[in-house]
Amino acid sequence: MMLVLSQDQKDHLSFLQTVDPSVVEEFGHIALESLRRGSSPKIYESAAKKLFVPMEMVQHGVEGLVFLLMESSKHMISEVNFLDCVLVLGFSEEVNRFLLKLYQEHQGQIRTIMKQLICSQPTYQNLEWRLDVQLASRLLRQQIVPTVVTRLFLTSGTDSSSRVLQTDPRTLLHIIYTLEAALAAVKTSHTRRILRNIK
Numbered sequence: 001m002m003l004v005l006s007q008d009q010k011d012h013l014s015f016l017q018t019v020d021p022s023v024v025e026e027f028g029h030i031a032l033e034s035l036r037r038g039s040s041p042k043i044y045e046s047a048a049k050k051l052f053v054p055m056e057m058v059q060h061g062v063e064g065l066v067f068l069l070m071e072s073s074k075h076m077i078s079e080v081n082f083l084d085c086v087l088v089l090g091f092s093e094e095v096n097r098f099l100l101k102l103y104q105e106h107q108g109q110i111r112t113i114m115k116q117l118i119c120s121q122p123t124y125q126n127l128e129w130r131l132d133v134q135l136a137s138r139l140l141r142q143q144i145v146p147t148v149v150t151r152l153f154l155t156s157g158t159d160s161s162s163r164v165l166q167t168d169p170r171t172l173l174h175i176i177y178t179l180e181a182a183l184a185a186v187k188t189s190h191t192r193r194i195l196r197n198i199k
Contacts, residue, residue, distance in 0.1 A: 003071055003085045012064035013089050015057050021094045023051065027058075028102045031065035035113055039063075065099075072103055073110040122154035122161065148172050 005013075016024050030043055041055070044062065048055040072082055082103055086096050127150060134145040152163045167175075185191055 003068075003075065003077055003081065005068070005085070005088070009064055009067055010089065012060035013068070015053075015061045016064075016095070017090055019051065021092060021098065024091075024095050025098055027061055027065055028098065031062050031069060032102070032106060034062060035066060035069070035110060068099075069103060069106070069110055070114060073107045074114060076107070076111075079104070122156040124152070125155045125160065126153040127151070128153075 048058045129150040132147045
């Protein structure tokens with residue numbers, strides 16, 4: 001399988017063409033560290049000062065490498081396909097070899113990190129709801145204030161938890177319409193084409 005990068009991702013990675021290969025190696029190690037522990041703005045700021053570039057350029061370069069490594073590991077891309085993908089970016093031969101080595105050495109570890117990220121998300125278990133209506137108060141003897149109260153039950157591995165959510169009917173209707181529009185968008189041929197390419 002060939003990994004296809006968007007124009008934005010290519011633009012983010014194009015910054016690495018302008019720096020020394022040793023800097024790309026440092027960026028590779030920062031990318032791995034951000035995968036393990038999360039991104040660190042202090043590291044981006046420090047690297048930006050050393051390179052005399054805006055912090056966003058450093059951040060985008062690292063995020064581009066993170067995406068490249070994650071997607072390649074996710075699809076278990078072969079050495080040839082990985083090199084084909086990297087060749088499109090216009091890096092030097094030395095940088096291409098380094099990125100391939102980085103990918104091959106850390107592919108298993110990256111896949112493990114990705115599995116942990118997926119498993120840490122809670123999943124839907126059940127939903128209970130009720131409609132509360134306040135009919136009167138001391139100040140107003142005749143009023144109707146409806147409220148929808150829901151309890152959402154979630155599971156994460158062996159742990160289970162619940163969240164209580166409260167809203168008015170108008171907001172609930174807006175949420176329903178938004179979700180229905182999202183479901184309708186998923187059924188379009190354009191979205192199905194994108195999903196096929198992701199898989």
